[in-house]
Amino acid sequence: MLPDFLILFIVLAPGIVALSGLIHKQIGDAPVMILTTGTVLLAGALSLYQLFAYAAGIHGAEGHAEEVGHAVEAVATNGAHIITLMPWIDVGAFHANWAIRIDTLSIVMMAVITGVSGLVHLYSWGYMSEDPHRSRFFAYLSLFTFAMLSLVVADNFIQLFFGWEGVGLASYLLIGFWYTKKAPNDASIKAFVTNRVGDFGLALGIMAVFFVFGSVEFEPVLTAIRENAVVTPLAFASAAPAQELAIDFLGQHVYALELIGILLFIGAMGKSAQFFLHVWLPDAMEGPTPVSALIHAATMVTAGVYLVCLMSPLYEHTLYAAGMITIIGAVTCLYAATVGMAQNDIKRVIAYSTCSQLGYMFFAAGVGAYEAAMFHLFTHAFFKALLFLGAGSVIHGMHHEQDMRRMGGLAKYMPLTYAAMMIGTIAIIGLGIPHTLIGFSGFFSKDAILESAFAAGEHQVMFGQVAFWFGIIAALLTSFYSWRLIYMTFHGPMASAEHHDDHADHAHAAADDHGHDHAHADHAHEPHESPAIMLVPLGVLSLGAMFAGFYFHDWFVGDAESAFWGSSIYSAVDNHVLHDRHSVPEWVILAPLVVTVAGFLIATFTYFFNRGFGKRIADSGGPLHSLFANKWYFDEIYNATLIKGSAMLGNLFWKADKKVIDRLGPDGVTSLTRWSARRLSAMHTGYLYHYAFVIIGAALVFGAVMWLRAGGAN
Template sequence: MLPDIFLYFIVLAPGLVALTGLVHKQIGDSAVMFLTTGVVLAAGALSLFQLFAYVSGIGGADVPVDEAGHAVEAAAAHGAHVLTLMSWIDVGAFQANWAIRVDALSMVMMAVITGVSGLVHLYSWGYMSDDPHRARFFAYLSLFTFAMLMLVVADNFIQLFFGWEGVGLASYLLIGFWYTKKAPNDASIKAFVTNRVGDFGLAIGIMAVFFVFGSVEFEPVLSAIRNNTVITPLAFADPAPAQEAVIVFLGQRVYALEVIGILLFIGAMGKSAQFFLHVWLPDAMEGPTPVSALIHAATMVTAGVYLVCLMSPIYEHTLYAAGMVTIIGAVTALYAATVGMAQNDIKRVIAYSTCSQLGYMFFAAGIGAYEAAMFHLFTHAFFKALLFLGAGSVIRGMHHEQDMRKMGGLAKFMPVTYAAMLIGTIAIIGLGVPQTLIGFSGFFSKDAILESAFAAGEHHVMFGQVAFWFGIVAALLTSFYSWRLIYMTFHGPMASGHEDGDAHHDAHDADHAHDAHAHDPHESPATMLVPLALLSLGAMFAGFYFHEWFVGNEETAFWGGTLYSAADNHVLHDRHNVPQWVLWAPLVVTLAGFVIATMTYYFNRGFGKRIADSGGPLYQLFSNKWYFDELYNATLVKGSAMLGNAFSKADKKIIDGLGPDGVTSLTRWGARRLSAMHTGYLYHYAFVIIGAALVFGAVMWLNAGGAN
């Protein structure tokens, strides 16, 4: 483990250099770009060094395990190294510190975040070279990196929530970076509002954790669950072992861990763009392409997966919460793959691919294969960032054209970008030879997930078989649309013009768009190609190098108990005993998808256009994203507007009408009547005075007579 000073640098330095964006007019854009890029690259190098040093230092280490062979405590093997920066909240039992927690789980996330972010910073030197607001862009990138790091090194729920909302803010700023255009503004608001739905669930879940356990710190909460310690919730519940604690929720007696698990997962659904809350991610492509690579492929969208894996002791002792994670992940994997087949914007194809791959991670976590979920998160960061940055290179080389129907034949113009995209494609489809070490990174992690899902189904884990078959079909579709992208973009003749529908440009590109054929396509500068080369190495070899540590013979030593599995959960180990056909099924469907795409888009290049022109119901369903946007607009958006209008009218007529507006109207009415009596004529006033005197005298006389 690195000395403390380097840990401080990795976590805090990106936040400090983000502040240079405030003084860019004084120090210049180049200084901001140099400082932010240099600091994040240095943090990435240190984080990767820390991960490799950790791996090399635990080979053959003896780790305390239970009867099932699982590490018994999160801190038993290697321990979580916690650096307390300062006290933050100290109100009775409600305590939270600013801290840096370093264990196997956070080390993996630190390496992913800073590694990818550093390369994205470097890539952006070329991609954003013509943008007049480069300093602001680089400051936002560093701000995001800092917030994401604060999330993954937190040792309590409050700091985690701070980082969670911080990356939401940074995402809003980066998606809407070209704020003078309507499309990026709309996309940033859509992302922000959709994530608020999930974040509401997360916030309530954190409140439930404190209500049940009396603490918001990870270690006391997770240790109580692991050891089944007797706990006493604050109210509405009796003392009970943590795993069996029952609380009153919405008038019903329910298991506390089920409620907490579901609420926390709702937060994960929003941040990781899972089914129902997925609609923001494709629209987020309106931001600059480096943003897509950093936030919406490799880092921010994996925060939900990280949260579920971090809270693995909770999900290991739940049935419905874990089942919800599994089925939502499986449905997302299949749904997003179907939509990805019918998209023509190169970035949107990769965006839906991200949704699908996140689905794999979630259903792996739902069935208890947390190690496989984290392994796929790790490998996915390399090949998905590679694909997005490769797409950015294509877009720049095509003079800001994003419609694949207007591309073709780019391999001869952009050979390095083509090679990188080819590597990313082979990695994402998981091509490899079963029962060997031959394959790219996606092969090792995706096959581990599918094998674990089948093993879970054999052990009657809820939705295990569903997840396996959904994952197999999604693998077929992934191979198809990935090769479709390659063929439409890099092979065949250059497209002569627009074929079907309108081309899509991101907001910035609308200002700089040129006809794709006014200039020949060209390769990108070295600042963009070097990150592609480095990410290509990760896409090829990260799975091979790390599979033994993440999901192989050394996984117990590597994770050191940070990922918790109960004694009755053997899915990761039982995947080695699945039938032979299960091992070969992913390769078969991957090759089938390759063959179908090759026949459709390589040997019969116009066949895909004819399918689109036919406008069949399935094509329309997939092309229109299952009409989720239309459905949400017709129900939630318009329904909310109607409800708001109704309440607004009721507020004006009832609340305001009987309240302040009513009192005001009555006062005005009375004032008008009284003012009418002030005519200014003396005889009117004399008449009133004499009349009042007569009435007053009559009353006095009657009172005097009554007394006698």
């Protein structure tokens, strides 16, 4: 493990250099870009070194325990390595330090975040070269990196919430980076509001944790759950073992762990774009493509998966919360795959594939295969970032064109981008040979998830079989839409002649929308390969997409997984799905390969040998195609119910407030005051004899009252 000062550099330096964006007018764009890119690349190199060194230390421990460093041994066997920076909150029983927690989960996440972020920074030098606000963009990227790192190294729920909201802020800023345009603004607001729904659940979950355990620090809470220690809630329940404690909630008697697990997962649903709260992710493609690769593919959207795996001691002792994770993940996996088949925007196709792959990760965690979920998170970072940056290279080479129907035949113009996209496609469909170590990254992680889900179903784990079959169907659809993207973009003829004239106009409009100039507008008909500074990140990510699964397989889900994960991931005694997957029937092992090849053949027939066939299906406008193309009408349903319903209620309450509360309250009081003032002011005529008359009259009345009172007394 790295020394503490280098770990502090990895976590804090991106946040410090992000402040350089505030003085870009004084120092210029180039220094900001150099400072942020160099810092994050260095942090990425250190994080990757830490991951490889830790894994190598675990490997050495198998036969040479005496050679294992004390830090590695401590993390692997005795728990997390804590670096306390300073006290933060100390109010009564509520304690939270600002600290950095290093365990296997955080080591993996640090490598993913800084590795992908560093490459995105480098790639953005080419992609954003024409943008007049480059320094602001790079500062936002570094700010996001810092917030995400703060989330995954948090030592307590409050610090995690700080990072959680920090990435939400950075997401809002980056999606709406081109803030002068309506679409990015709308998309950023949609992402922000949708995530507030999930974040409300997360906040309630954190409150419930403190209510039950009297602490917001991870270690005492997770230890109490693992050891089934007796805990005393603040109210509404008596002391009881943590795994058996029940409390009253909304008039119901519920198990505390179930309640906490569901509330925390609602937060994960929003951040990781799961079914019902997924609607923000595709619209987030309005931001620059590097944003899609960094935030909405490889890092931010995996924060929910990280949270569920971190809370594995909790979810191992829940039935309904774990079942909810499994079914929501499975439905998301299948739903997003169906929608991805019918999208024509190259970035939206990849965005829906992100939703689908996140579904795999969640239902893996739901059935107890947390290691497989983290393995897919790790491999997914490589091939999804590769696909997004590859799509950005296509968009750049096509002068900001994103509609695949206006592409075709780009392989000969952009051979290196084509090769990278092919690698990413083979990785995401999970192509490999069962019972061997031959395959791209997605093969190792996705097959581990599907096999674990089937094994869980055989052990009567809630929704395990449903998740398996949904995952198999989604694998078929993933192969289909992934090859559809390749064929529509890189194969066949260029877009037909009748589209060429308006292609240039569309390129101009896209350039206007995205804030770029028109340096290449005269060559809109000539696709070109991207510059080297954009291709280098594609090459590095291609290596990860090809070899990361093979290299890390044993550590993440293989023979060394127990030593690798140590105490950072917890499995109950009766949960062995990750091991039981080795005894599933042969057809379960072969099924992913069969459906992957089937999806490839269907896409090849439809979009390669019969290129116009898919267009005819789309033009026919059948109900199924319309359902998928319109994203199951979620936006329309939410607009008709939630948005218009909220507006109607708001209007009703506003009118009630205006006509009842204001009229009887502040408006009524002010009206009475004005009326009284007008009447009283009429008495101030300015004539002396009027005032004398009033004084004499008042004296007579006063005297009469006094005389009557005196006479009555006698």
